[in-house]
Amino acid sequence: MRKEYEVLDDFLHSKGLRHTHQRKKIVDIFLSTEKHVSLDDLFKLVHKEDRTIGYTTVYRTMRLLTDCGLSNEIDFGDGVSRFEHKFGHEHHDHLVCMKCGRFIEVVKQKIEDLQGRLAKEHGFLPTAHRLHIFGICKRCQSRGASSKG
Amino acid sequence: MRKEYEVLDDFLHSKGLRHTHQRKKIVDIFLSTEKHVSLDDLFKLVHKEDRTIGYTTVYRTMRLLTDCGLSNEIDFGDGVSRFEHKFGHEHHDHLVCMKCGRFIEVVKQKIEDLQGRLAKEHGFLPTAHRLHIFGICKRCQSRGASSKG
DNA sequence: ATATAAATGAAAAGCATTTTCAATAAAAGA
DNA sequence: TCTTTTATTGAAAATGCTTTTCATTTATAT
Known part of the structure; x- marks a missing residue:
């Protein structure tokens, strides 16, 4: 279970983006969460551990993860996007x-x-x-x- | 091409709902439109023919049509609902x-x-x-x- | 240390959808 | 036909999620 961080590192590096403790925490929580979380779900989880991290940062981090292929955005048609990480389970x-x-x-x-x-x-x-x-x-x-x- | 109106008539009747010229016009336009229209699309089409019909009425009529099974609501994940009518083409x-x-x-x-x-x-x-x-x-x-x- | 450009968070904006509410009009009965 | 009842309408406001803005902070390179 190290590869996921490498993927993100590479992505950040290749785009000239930065490591932040917020991103680290959000990614940690997201990857440890089994599965399909909405932004709101994830924000609440993150907020429990760190009250200083804002919703916007969670939003942007999830977009980052989706862009670099670590996360999959899914839509069940209820008006809320959910995210699932791509490790362990490939397509389904x-x-x-x-x-x-x-x-x-x-x-x-x-x-x-x-x-x-x-x-x-x-x-x-x-x-x-x-x-x-x-x-x-x-x-x-x-x-x-x-x-x- | 009469059955679709019967379906709606039956539905309206069974629920104690009313016939209005707005509904008739919206349904006419919707059924004559080949396929997948968003509310906005449909509203524009309706508006061209009748400036007095409001967006809300189109919205409500489409919900009615979906409820009575004449229309299918589809979601391609771009944040906009589209509607397709169910005549000619069944499931696909x-x-x-x-x-x-x-x-x-x-x-x-x-x-x-x-x-x-x-x-x-x-x-x-x-x-x-x-x-x-x-x-x-x-x-x-x-x-x-x-x-x- | 310092400079510089990305990242953050609060708040505001966007946007499609849904609800509210006063006015209107369809259906049924007198 | 006239009334009554109650669904319907349309404009505007509200909702709920997503996205952007912007001043401030902070990670990196020098």
């Missing part, structure tokens, strides 16, 4: 539960392959894709009607 | 060109099937899904670097 799709809001990460290689083929059939050169399947998760099904956790 | 995925912004509607039954299976494998009860493949379209590939249309 999401099963999003409409009841409890939780999501499961999944991959099915055959689907990946077919997507590539589908793109090719249309002369399309794919660079990325996003698949969200919405529904009700196992837990919420067995719990019947309501619930929120 | 999107190939989104990152260069010219155009999108192609596609379906591959095998992918659909595999998605269902994938969900099932996780005890997940799927209700909808969204697949966007991002990349460069045929046209933009052959045109080389720049371009916007």
Whole structure:
């Protein structure tokens, strides 16, 4: 678990950007957080540890991480961007539960392959894709009607 | 091409809602518009024909159409909701060109099937899904670097 | 140490979406 | 047709997240 910092270092260096203790702390917390955090989530986590770090800095740091490829920005269509870091889990799709809001990460290689083929059939050169399947998760099904956790 | 109005009529009726000339005009324009319009797009189209219809009414009408299933709200992650009407083309995925912004509607039954299976494998009860493949379209590939249309 | 340019944080601005509210108008009944 | 009831409308304001501004601070190079 050192590579992630190197990636950021290289990126900062190559762009003439600087190391700051704020960035270090934000990155530490982000990388140690399992997964999909909104800016607000992350700001709260950071704020708990360091009251002097502002929302704006978290925002800018996340953009930095996204730009250098350490973070992935995801959008479930609820008007809030979420971020997930890219270590351990490479590409994956999401099963999003409409009841409890939780999501499961999944991959099915055959689907990946077919997507590539589908793109090719249309002369399309794919660079990325996003698949969200919405529904009700196992837990919420067995719990019947309501619930929120 | 009469069924779409019936759907709306039924919906309005079942909910005790009313027919208004504003709704009629907005629905007419929306249904005659081939495809993916933002609220702003649609408002402009409506405004051209009737200066008295406000943005809010367009907004509310589109929510109505989405609720009664005539319209599909789509989100390409650029912070703007778009709407497409559901006649002619049922469910489909999107190939989104990152260069010219155009999108192609596609379906591959095998992918659909595999998605269902994938969900099932996780005890997940799927209700909808969204697949966007991002990349460069045929046209933009052959045109080389720049371009916007 | 000093200079210089990036980074920070608070506050303000942007922007699409959503709500508020007084005025208007559709549907139903008299 | 006239009234009544209640949904609808449109302008403006509010929301909520994201992004920018700007004066100040601070990391690096000299």
